[in-house]
Each structure stands twice: as structure tokens, then as C-alpha cells.
Amino acid sequence: MKVTKAELQQQLEEVEQAVAEALSIAEQQGASAAECSISQSSGISVGTRMGEVETVEFNQDGALGISVYRDHQKGSASTTDLSSQAIAAAVKKACEIARHTSPDPYNGLADKELMAEDYPDLDLCHPGDQSADHAIEQALKCERHALQLDSRIVNSDGAQYGSHTGFKVYGNSHGFLGGYLQSRHNLSCVLIAEQDGKMQRDMSYSVARKTQDLASAEAIAEQAADETLSRLGARKIDTAKVPVIFRADxxxxxxxxxxxxxxxxxxxxxxxxxxxxxxxxxxxxxxxxTEKPHIKGGLASSPFDNEGLATHQRDIVTNGVLQTYLLTSYAARKLNRQPTGHAGGIHNWRLSHGDQSLAQLCRQMGTGLLVTELMGQGVNLVNGDYSRGAAGFWVENGEIQYPVEEITIAGNLKDMLRNMVAIGADVDKRHALHTGSVLLDELRIAGV
Incomplete structure (x- = not known):
């Protein structure tokens, strides 16, 4: 079972008609402005555990959301039913809500002249096989391969395979109406290993727009096994102040x-x-x-943001100096600035980095901590204080000595960001932000 791009395009065009209808009704209802959006996704997710199929889920998600403005009063409603009657009812409800909300002078659409025009096709949609048989085969192949790699791998939290396609559509009363197709596929595996009565858990995963760009089931299994086995025999360490490497992932x-x-x-x-x-x-x-929103097939590429604003390549930071904030139209009005096209998040951040491998960064560090897992949410965004649980590896004379666990790392984000020593070439490309491993000059390590 494989949905085609032509079928998806037809669905997108039908949704665009529904969005246009909602905007027209909002105007008839006396709204001074309106915006409407829908993000729809359909596909399959399969989970296996210990070599057996545990879950098979087909899903189709997506609701049409409408926001109307009566001067500076705002009302919002949504519906999953795209019939004319349901759309009219949702718009009517949004208009009723707007009448009862307090005016906010910063409410409203982004400026018309900032809307995206003639935006590019970014090649974001590559449908894959969404049959249950194929999804089950991928998850089972990954987990079963992992379970036979080493006798110390005694359990599994399972493998997951997912394949989803869909689209985003946004329109507003400025006359903007746009949409684009997208796809996302993923495969992951989580393993548990045991040695001397103690267990460790770790994982590996891959995500891509195209199924052929996913790492193979065997490669994911082997990396998950390597990560899990490497944590066996973990120790606690003494409290100290030492250099720290945050591994790329x-x-x-x-x-x-x-x-x-x-x-x-x-x-x-x-x-x-x-x-x-x-x-x-x-x-x-x-x-x-540097932010590059228009990379063909990029995981975080987007021709326009969630307000219809055009996205542009720009430097976020140049030679260490902050060049821009990330502003929606509402935040921009509050701060008396221009919006930046970041409603909905960032778009493909690329960081400059050196040519060192992780092993070379460890040699540059000498003695310190390589962090491979973070736990907890001990971050104070107001003052930058940073304290989180961690696990990883102790490094001496530039070489990994043994795994460590049950430690806390602490510092201040202002200092941590300013005092980065190097970024490696081992770039992790599975995120909206591509970075290699980061070497920091010093953090406090709380151990035994």
C-alpha cells in the first residue's frame, strides 16, 4: 500500500478549497481578519518487542483551525469535519468567542507585504510503502538482528517503524493561500543488556524524508547494541571541575x-x-x-512559516555575535520589531565546525567527561543556571577509560555557550539543527 503524490496533491487541493471557504464565511460573518490552517498526516506505526508484533496503528490526523479577529479581539475554533456545514459552524463559533474575549492590541495577522510569494517546491514528500506487512518486516528485522548480536543483550524495549505522509495548508484574509506536501519515515530500536546483575539501556534511530535514506535495519540494530553494551560496568566518579564533551546526538x-x-x-x-x-x-x-529553510528535502525545510511569512536564509549568529531574534508577528509587535518567519520553529540550522573526529576531540580534551545522555529538566531560562543528570564515559589522556553514571553536570548557559572550545565534524543530521560534538572548557561534575 503506497499513497501517491498525485493522490496527496488532490487531497491538498480539496483542503485548500475548505480553507478558502472558511475564510469567505469569516468575512461574511463580519470578521475584520481571519486565518485558517490544517496540518494533516496519515500513515502507519508498528511496534515490536522481543521479536513479536506488539502494536500496529494506522492513523489519519488533522483538524482545520480557524482564528477570526474583530479588530483586536480574537476567537478560535477547529473541526475535523470538512463539510460545508461543519466549517460554517466552526467559523460561527470562532466569531462568537471573539465577541467575548478581551481586546489585545498586538493581535492580528502578519503584515501582508511579508507573505510568501512564488515560494519554491522543496521536494519534501516521498511516499513509502505503508502496508502492515512492510512495516512489520522492518521492525522485526531490526529487533531480531539486535537480539542475536550478543548474549549480554537480554531484553528489549522494542523496535518502532513509522511511515507517514501528509501536507500543510495555510490561508488568511490577506489573500494568501498556500500548501505543500511532506513525508517522514523512522526506524528505532531500544535494547537492554545485563552484566554482573546490573542492567543498562540504550537505543539507536534513523529518520528521513525518503525511505531509502533511512539507515538499514541491521545498521540501527548494531548501533543500538554497541551503545547499550558500551554502558555495561558503569561507575560513579568523584566530584570535580573538568572539561566536558557533549556528544553530537x-x-x-x-x-x-x-x-x-x-x-x-x-x-x-x-x-x-x-x-x-x-x-x-x-x-x-x-x-x-546559518539558517537555510530552502534545502531540498531538508528535515526542517519550509517555504513559509505558520503565519504565511516567507522564510529566508539568514545568519542567526555571525562570528559569535547574535544577529536576530526569532519572532512571530505577535511577539514582534510586543517588542516593536519585524517578525522573522519563525512561527512554528526553526528551519535547518547549520553550524560552522572544525574537522576533528570525536576521538580527536577526546584527545584535545585530555582528561574529562564525555556525556552521552542527559536526564531531568534542571534549566533556569531566566538566569541560565544549568544542572542536569548525566551519563557517559570518563576520559583520561585522551582515551575513553570506562562508562559512568549517576552524576550531575552544572554550569551557567551564558558561560557554556560563550566558552565552547570546539565543535567536531561528527555532525548528527537527524535534527533541525546540525551540530557535531561540542567541547566545553569546564563544568562542575557532582558524583560520589
């Missing part, structure tokens, strides 16, 4: 805090450690972050 979390700190909602609420940081040095001088 978790290093993106560091920059996730940067994203939060420069996002409009936190800025206008004054709940960010980077208030008034525009034009200031927030990262090392050797580091530049």
Missing part, C-alpha cells in the same frame, strides 16, 4: 536552550538569560550559525 540540546532564549515569547515576558543580547557576543568568535 545530544549537543543539539545546548543550542535548543539558545533557541528558547532568543524566541519572542520568552523575550517579551522577560524570562530569558539573553535579554537585550541582539548585537552582543553570545558564542565563540569562530562560530557562525
Amino acid at each position: 545530544i549537543a543539539s540540546s545546548l543550542f535548543g536552550h539558545l533557541i528558547s532564549a532568543i524566541s519572542g515569547g520568552n523575550l517579551y515576558r522577560k524570562s530569558s538569560f539573553l535579554l537585550n543580547a541582539l548585537g552582543e557576543t553570545v558564542l565563540p568568535e569562530w562560530l557562525t550559525i
